[in-house]
Amino acid sequence: MADPDESSKMRERLLRFERESRYLRKDSDERKVLEEVFDRTTQLAVEELISRKDLRELYGVVSAGKEARVYLGEDTEAKPVAVKIYLTSASDFRKRMGYIAGDRRFGKLPSGSRDTIYLWTRKEFKNLQLAESAGVRVPKPHAFYKNILVMEYMGTPPQPAPTFAESEVDEDDYRWTFETIEKLWKRGKMVHADFSEFNVFKTASGDVLFDMGSAVLSSHPQASEYLRRDLANMVRFFRKRGISGKDASELEAEVTK
Ligand SMILES: Nc1ncnc2c1ncn2[C@@H]1O[C@H](COP(=O)(O)OP(=O)(O)O)[C@@H](O)[C@H]1O
Numbered sequence: 431m432a433d434p435d436e437s438s439k440m441r442e443r444l445l446r447f448e449r450e451s452r453y454l455r456k457d458s459d460e461r462k463v464l465e466e467v468f469d470r471t472t473q474l475a476v477e478e479l480i481s482r483k484d485l486r487e488l489y490g491v492v493s494a495g496k497e498a499r500v501y502l503g504e505d506t507e508a509k510p511v512a513v514k515i516y517l518t519s520a521s522d523f524r525k526r527m528g529y530i531a532g533d534r535r536f537g538k539l540p541s542g543s544r545d546t547i548y549l550w551t552r553k554e555f556k557n558l559q560l561a562e563s564a565g566v567r568v569p570k571p572h573a574f575y576k577n578i579l580v581m582e583y584m585g586t587p588p589q590p591a592p593t594f595a596e597s598e599v600d601e602d603d604y605r606w607t608f609e610t611i612e613k614l615w616k617r618g619k620m621v622h623a624d625f626s627e628f629n630v631f632k633t634a635s636g637d638v639l640f641d642m643g644s645a646v647l648s649s650h651p652q653a654s655e656y657l658r659r660d661l662a663n664m665v666r667f668f669r670k671r672g673i674s675g676k677d678a679s680e681l682e683a684e685v686t687k
């Protein structure tokens with residue numbers, strides 16, 4: 431944030447948000463609130479990221495899902511960051527195994543839920559890097575530690591950018607979607623595996639794919655199945671919004687040829 435005016439405006443917004451947030455009140459309350467939601471290890475992990483200078487502050491919750499919470503944070507340059515914290519108490523870790531086993535980037539499978547969540551966090555970070563190097567616009571991954579992922583904040587803090595689900599979509603979004611799936615497959619040798627209207631931001635500077643924890647390499651035994659599912663989901667979504675083109679099997683043939 432080079433412009434000092436912009437920077438102080440953002441600070442004001444962040445501070446207002448912090449006051450309004452029901453998760454963060456006063457400094458002394460912060461720990462209490464964190465304790466309600468997170469275990470001690472997660473609190474220490476937040477502190478570790480701060481001491482590594484990957485993070486400076488953590489503000490309010492942007493999204494409170496069953497499996498992860500996303501916070502607005504700020505890095506040491508006062509830039510907004512999204513801090514995604516996977517809940518280690520989530521009981522869904524077995525479901526994740528299938529999206530880890532079979533991906534040759536990761537060796538022996540962890541046996542416990544906590545280690546599975548840590549590996550999942552690392553996997554999402556790696557997937558963001560891989561997608562980025564394949565030329566797909568994703569939130570820029572900054573850092574990860576244990577169950578915490580720090581990345582570029584999409585949107586105007588505290589408001590996250592709207593997703594496809596919350597936006598009007600047009601032919602350009604349609605084209606972008608299937609080009610992106612193809613780019614991931616051909617250049618990144620990967621498949622998102624959870625591609626949906628909820629996992630694409632529509633921003634003023636273009637569409638941005640996110641939530642990449644599920645993504646696997648195309649050598650994964652179920653990769654083709656995931657590819658078909660991603661294509662079918664998006665064909666269905668655009669059709670619902672009145673935009674139709676090729677059917678999923680035609681698209682699949684094009685992507686994989
Ligand atoms: N990089 C980001 N910038 C801004 N908001 C984000 C970012 N990543 C996630 N969010 C917010 O958190 C929500 C859930 O994120 P997502 O990664 O899809 O997690 P989940 O696994 O819970 O689906 C998003 O819909 C968005 O509102």
Ligand SMILES: [Mg+2]
Nearest residue numbers: 628629640641
């Ligand atoms: Mg999501």
